[in-house]
Amino acid sequence: MATTSATPQESGLTDTSFWKRAGVRRNLSAYAFILPFMALFVIFNIGPFFWALWLSLLRGDIVDQVKPFVGLQNYLSLTTDDITLKVFLNSLQYTVSVVPIAVITALALAFLIGNKLVRFKDFFRAVVFFPLLASAAATAQIWSYILAPRYGVLTYLTGLLGIPEIYWLSDPDWALYGILLIEWWRGIGFHIILFLAAMLGVPEELHEAARIDGANAWQVAVKVTIPLMGPVILFSVVMGTIWAFQLFDTVFVLTNGGPVHATATMVWYIYNHAFRYGQVGMAAAMGVVLLLIIMPISYVQMRVLGER
Amino acid sequence: MTRFKFNGDWRKTIRVLPQAVIVYVLLAALVILMLGPYLYIFSSSFKETYTLISIPPQLIPEEFVWDNYSYILTELPFSLWFFNTILVALLVTVGTVLIDALAAYAFAKKQFWGRDFLFGLMLATIMIPGALLLIPAFLITNWLGLLNSYGGLIIPGLANVLGVFLLRQFMQTIPEELEHAARIDGCSDFGVFWRIILPLSAPALATLSIVVFTSQWNNLVWPLVVLNDKDLYTLPLGLALLRSEFQVNYGITSASAFLSVVPLVIVFLFLQRYFLEGLTVGAVKG
Numbered sequence: 001m002a003t004t005s006a007t008p009q010e011s012g013l014t015d016t017s018f019w020k021r022a023g024v025r026r027n028l029s030a031y032a033f034i035l036p037f038m039a040l041f042v043i044f045n046i047g048p049f050f051w052a053l054w055l056s057l058l059r060g061d062i063v064d065q066v067k068p069f070v071g072l073q074n075y076l077s078l079t080t081d082d083i084t085l086k087v088f089l090n091s092l093q094y095t096v097s098v099v100p101i102a103v104i105t106a107l108a109l110a111f112l113i114g115n116k117l118v119r120f121k122d123f124f125r126a127v128v129f130f131p132l133l134a135s136a137a138a139t140a141q142i143w144s145y146i147l148a149p150r151y152g153v154l155t156y157l158t159g160l161l162g163i164p165e166i167y168w169l170s171d172p173d174w175a176l177y178g179i180l181l182i183e184w185w186r187g188i189g190f191h192i193i194l195f196l197a198a199m200l201g202v203p204e205e206l207h208e209a210a211r212i213d214g215a216n217a218w219q220v221a222v223k224v225t226i227p228l229m230g231p232v233i234l235f236s237v238v239m240g241t242i243w244a245f246q247l248f249d250t251v252f253v254l255t256n257g258g259p260v261h262a263t264a265t266m267v268w269y270i271y272n273h274a275f276r277y278g279q280v281g282m283a284a285a286m287g288v289v290l291l292l293i294i295m296p297i298s299y300v301q302m303r304v305l306g307e308r
Numbered sequence: 309m310t311r312f313k314f315n316g317d318w319r320k321t322i323r324v325l326p327q328a329v330i331v332y333v334l335l336a337a338l339v340i341l342m343l344g345p346y347l348y349i350f351s352s353s354f355k356e357t358y359t360l361i362s363i364p365p366q367l368i369p370e371e372f373v374w375d376n377y378s379y380i381l382t383e384l385p386f387s388l389w390f391f392n393t394i395l396v397a398l399l400v401t402v403g404t405v406l407i408d409a410l411a412a413y414a415f416a417k418k419q420f421w422g423r424d425f426l427f428g429l430m431l432a433t434i435m436i437p438g439a440l441l442l443i444p445a446f447l448i449t450n451w452l453g454l455l456n457s458y459g460g461l462i463i464p465g466l467a468n469v470l471g472v473f474l475l476r477q478f479m480q481t482i483p484e485e486l487e488h489a490a491r492i493d494g495c496s497d498f499g500v501f502w503r504i505i506l507p508l509s510a511p512a513l514a515t516l517s518i519v520v521f522t523s524q525w526n527n528l529v530w531p532l533v534v535l536n537d538k539d540l541y542t543l544p545l546g547l548a549l550l551r552s553e554f555q556v557n558y559g560i561t562s563a564s565a566f567l568s569v570v571p572l573v574i575v576f577l578f579l580q581r582y583f584l585e586g587l588t589v590g591a592v593k594g
Contacts, residue, residue, distance in 0.1 A: 033501070049436055129576070
């Protein structure tokens, strides 16, 4: 790895002409600048990555000194275990529900705030940012009260409309959607603000041109504005998907995976198996599966960041 | 841009009026949805416990009581958690910004052997989910003897890859001429960084600071894994503990949740712009 200690002798590059040829001698100090970052990066990112891959081939408690090598046994166990199957299904069901809901509602709300009649757009932008400020733990506190059976505000309001009482966090059929509702509130501002920026960046002339051609407001939105927002919508979907697959905090605070594993997610599984049940190998294997799911999606995010 | 205002064109105003009414009614609903939960727990934090479970729910407490606040501040180590959170978030922010800025400067302005490889490697690690690194990062922190300490909370979070990208991108836009001029005046490499690059990067540094501070303030998983000692807890961990210990005592949980959000809300009101910019870095929501 690149550190200042990687002198020419150590790296086998003793031929000084190499340094002259590459024109880097005067920039050797660059290594001093990246040293603090690289040291921490290697210790807490690169190292743990390979260690995690290795751990997924072992069995044992997190504090065990000796962890026996079991090969791919952990991965095979993942395919046969009932809980892991439930965990995969939950994460999948949650992701394919929350991402389209969040993106579509955010698009609608961005059109609402971006409407030509609306003044004080900055105010509304700030308003939708507010939920992003609270920690998942604080949000969980807030919403557990709102969603509480009988005396919760939402329960009361839906009761007024004649909707039967829903046990948002304690009914196994509903709990995942209770979590979804909270996470929607928590994350929607991100999508709205992103969309709003893209939308206001669409040149007014394009709208005018479409309108002169006889398009109504709906047609302008669907045929002109939304296609031009394509890259931003893609980024939004990618980030939403990455977050959805890594759902943990809200579940940990509110339901701890329950009732009967209805809200058990992949990261919940990793945390519990590593730090509660003493099954580090299984937890690491689940982590690798999560990596394999996230990687292709995240590749898009990487490309977006790399292009800048 | 045509906006809804009385500019003398009454025919036009009357024509758009129905649409404007609908738009603003929907916006009002949005404001209630986004801010309502905050206002509701604020109001709940002043309620007596028995009125918290009244039907219909009271939006404004009939009688304001301070009991919940005095309880969490005197009977619980809440102020300690508050202090821990401020300390850890500030130190991580300062450390990250400094370490990332040093690296970003080299990546933006210098040619060195292995640069593109290292940068590609950093890009690639963005794809790794944090949960996969959780176990080995815990083991390394344990091995370094940092479990259950401020050091264990702070040090593993200092190398922020997204921060290097953000700062590098900004530093690339700083003209070379400024650097050359400083060098001719006898500035050292570090002098150029400290006196020229860093001050000119202030907006990007501010954005990164906000991103890091917010995500540290709200971080739950890492403190959860590293800490045992309740006196070292940060706010999110403390709130999670309260949730399990005072499950239905909504007065206590409302007051603590509200207090935990207040500092960020205040910072947000003053530095909104940097929050909005930080959002696109994709790192605000932890």
